[in-house]
Amino acid sequence: MASNASSPIRRTFATLLKIGLYGFIAALIALVVAVTVAMNSLPSYQELVRRDDLGQMIRVRAADGSVIVSLGxxxxxxxxxxxxxxxxxxxxxxxxxxxxxxxxxxxxxxxxxxxxxxxxxxxxxxxxxxxxxxxxxxxxxxxxxxxxxxxxxxxxxxxxxxxxxxxxxxxxxxxxxxxxxxxxxxxxxxxxxxxxxxxxxxxxxxxxxxxxxxxxxxxxxxxxxxxxxxxxxxxxxxxxxxxxxxxxxxxxxxxxxVKLIPSPRQNSVRYFTDWALPQLDTMIDETVEPIDVWTTLDPRMQRLADTAINAATPRGAQGALVALDRDGAVRAMVGGRDYVTSLYNRATQATRQPGSAFKLFVYLAALEAGHKPDETIVDEPVTIDGWSPRNSNRTFSGPVTIREAFARSINTISAKLGQEVGFRTVADMAQRFGITTKVNTQPSMVLGTSDVRLLDMTRAFAAVARRGVAVVPYGITKVTTADGTMLYSHEDDESRVLVAPWVAAQMTDLLQTAVLTGTGRAAHIGRPVAGKTGTTSSNRDGWFIGFSSGLTTGVWMGRDNATPIPGLQGGRAPAQAFNNFMTQAVANRPAENFEVQVTLPDWQVEPDAEAWYGSPDGMMVDPDGNPLPARNPGAPPFEDPVASAPGRDGGPRDGARDGGVRDPADEPERLDEEWLDRAINRNREPVPERRPRPPADRTEL
Incomplete structure (x- = not known):
């Protein structure tokens, strides 16, 4: 019986053993087939040596050729x-x-x-x-x-x-x-x-x-x-x-x-590389071969910028700085006090209200419309669509020049100019100069209530320094492969003119005055400097942007959550940071005087004898503009038609009366604004007499 009982068990065991054996043989065959297929599909040894599948290595070099970051x-x-x-x-x-x-x-x-x-x-x-x-x-x-x-x-x-x-x-x-x-x-x-x-x-x-x-x-x-x-x-x-x-x-x-090489600190250079390297996607197609990216960054200026921001920024606040060379090359960029604790780049990503620094665009629009730095405008109460701006010193100064109004950052004058030229015109001017954020057209926009980026604002000031030619910030000069093959090379574009040279020159005049006598005095570095401060309400943001010796630098300070900072004003910590940085940054550059006087077109020039009665090529015209006959070579010198015209009593204007004594009424008329008013029947409103005013509080809003 036992033998009969064990027989099915043996058969079952034998069956399972056969199944297992067959399964093993099948698996072995499948394994051999799989290995054979895999072996035949493997790359060659030389292909495996290339290591292309590991990603692209990027070496980022500073302007002096030194490697500042290795990525990948x-x-x-x-x-x-x-x-x-x-x-x-x-x-x-x-x-x-x-x-x-x-x-x-x-x-x-x-x-x-x-x-x-x-x-x-x-x-x-x-x-x-x-x-x-x-x-x-x-x-x-x-x-x-x-x-x-x-x-x-x-x-x-x-x-x-x-x-x-x-x-x-x-x-x-x-x-x-x-x-x-x-x-x-x-x-x-x-x-x-x-x-x-x-x-x-x-x-x-x-x-x-x-x-x-x-x-x-x-x-x-x-x-x-x-x-x-x-x-x-x-x-x-x-x-x-x-x-x-x-x-x-x-x-x-x-x-x-064993001595180990210390790991390089992730300092503020990474703010620059994080901004510049994504642009490679639009420059080159190479994504495998190792490449060298040659940049505009000046290591010395970068260290100076880092030091200036960390030294001047108020406790608990953040600071940012960007410095552009005259062609837009970014020489230094600091996006915050410490890259390790905060990767957020406040120079390129943060959008904040610029305060009075935005007045650059108000005055550019006014100058382009024909206003002059020496022109007088009355500082007085003004209301526009229910909005009544007030000055920081809570007083009104009466008649002031446009130059003084800009230097002292008088809000009512900015409001008047904005209303005159049109708030849409001011917004267009800002966008023309490179502001990429939305600019509102409410009357208060003239005081800088639209959010902007520090890099955009610095770019706008750099365009003024470049005599009205557009400046496009760039950080990459060229890209090469490891063996030196050129993949990309930057080319400067000077063809886009934003404003006429005389407008840029007059704006530079105003900006220089703001540093010499106005709210930006702390930014003076012992050589010609032009710039503007900016402070927002409740001291939430402080700005200073200016240029000297071909270098334009913008500084912003504030808290990321936009809470007030007691004592923060553009003319204090930001201007001081600008001073600390620029003093050393341009030390090796020759001092450059600003071109604030340029040749104006004929329609902008004050009338003179040549403009009204002659032309540069020597052709003579009468008072009505009709050509006069050409003189004989031996003829007496040409007489001024006004001076030789009959006087009020019918006698010659240049003749002598009463024994040769001249009557003042017989003096030639001066070719001045009054004469021009009479000539074209223009009526002028009398300019109010300037009143004494108390000393101005130069703190701006």
Whole structure:
């Protein structure tokens, strides 16, 4: 009976055994097919050496050629297997795959050991991946922790072992694996952490590098130097146990004594690179080959700007500065007090009210409409559509020149000019000069109630300094490949004229007066400076923007949440920061006097004898503009037709009465504004007599 009972069990067992055997054979066949297919689809060894799949390396250079930032993967020299120090090869094998020379790409014992530990501890503590599997994952797969990815990883590892030798696989691995700090490969890691080629690595250095593969972010010397050195001691002990080194060599190694290169501080230069580098997408198509980006940044000016902002910005506030050369080249850019704690670039991203700095566009529109700096306007109460601006000193000064009104930042005069030329005209002027944010056309806009960016405002002032020619800020001068092939080169465009040269010259006159006698006196640096302050209500924002010696600099200060800052005014901390920066920034440049007097067109020139009675080519005309007959060469000098015209009593104007004594009534009429009024029947309103006024409070709104 027992024999009969066991017979079905034996048959069932035999059936299951056959199924298992057939399944194993089928799986083996499938594995062989999969490995064969994978092996035939693998790239060649030379294609794997290129490392194009790791991303693009970008070296950003300053104007002097020095490298200020390296972005993307960092590649060192590709080292052939024979060039890699044996101590480095042994260290990597000891810590990552001590059975590397024995398995076919997948280590069954390693997998079994990892599964056993998983069962014992309830979680994955160690992986069973070989060096070959890690290479397959790094090149072809992702780091996702899925069973399917693990199967593909194993198949690719077996294919790699069939296609390449053990030495080639180790060479690929050591030149491609990521070691942290942006470094791919042992040579890049050695140069990044120790400052020399991987060809000269000693035992302690090799142990530090080998220990990074397990967790580059945790053990990288750039993240935690002590953790990296501690991990190196573990690697050295493993090498001793595996027989790679002797006990004496292990005892002599001192990872703690290895000198590491400090990681460069992420300072304010990154504000500039974060702004400039995204522009590469519109300049070049190269996205694989390593490139060098040559920029306009002046390292010395950048340090000066960083120091000036941190020294002058009030406690609890932020500051920003941007400096443009005469063609728009960005020489310095600071977007905040500390890039590490705040990546927000307040020079290019923040939009804030500019206060009276916006009056630049009001006065540009007025000057373009025909107003002159010496023209007189009455400072008096004004109401526009229910809005009544008031001056910061709460008083009115009566008749003042446009120059004085701008220098003292008188709000009522700005309101009058804005109403006269049109608020839409002022907004158009702002946008013409490069303001990219929306500009409202409410009457109060003349006092700077529209949000703007510091870079845009600085660009506008730079265009005035350039005599009305548009300035486009740029940060990249050229882009080249690693071998020097030119991919992009910047070209300056001077063809776009925003305002006539005489308008820019008159505006410069006003801006210079604002620094010499007005609200911007703190910005004076001992050479010609033109600029304007700006302060918003409740001291939420402080601005100073100005130019000297071909350099235009804009400064903004305030809090990110726009809360008031007691005592913050454009003429104080921002003007002081401008002063501190510009004093040294332009020290090596020759001082330049401003061109505030330029030749005006005929319709702008005051009438004189030549304009009314003659022309530069010598042709004579009568008082009605009709040409006079040409004189004979021997004729007496030409007589002024007005001077020789009959006098009031019918006698000659230049004749003598009563024995040659001239009557004042017989003097020639002066060709002045009064004469012109009579000539064209123009009536002028009498200019009010200027009244004495109390000393002005020069603080602006």
């Amino acid at each position: 993967p960092s590649f060192g020299q590709w080292l052939r297997y024979e060039e890699i120090p044996p101590i480095m090869r042994n260290a990597m094998v000891a810590v990552e795959d001590r059975r590397f020379r024995m398995h076919p790409g997948v280590d069954a014992l390693g997998i079994a050991r990892a599964v056993t530990v998983r069962v014992e501890r309830g979680r994955w503590v160690q992986g069973g991946s070989t060096i070959t599997q890690q290479l397959a994952r790094n090149i072809f797969l992702t780091n996702s922790r899925t069973f399917g990815r693990k199967i593909r990883e194993g198949i690719l590892a077996l294919a790699l072992e069939r296609r390449f030798s053990k030495n080639q696989i180790l060479e690929l691995y050591l030149n491609r694996v990521y070691f942290g700090g942006g470094a791919y490969g042992i040579d890049a890691a050695s140069r990044r952490f120790f400052g020399h080629s991987a060809k000269t690595l000693d035992l302690s250095e090799a142990a530090i590098i080998a220990g990074l593969v397990k967790a580059p972010s945790n053990y990288s010397p750039t993240a935690d130097a002590e953790a990296a050195k501690g991990r190196a001691r573990v690697v050295i002990d493993l090498m001793r146990r595996n027989g790679s080194i002797t006990a004496v060599e292990a005892a002599a190694a001192e990872p703690a004594a």
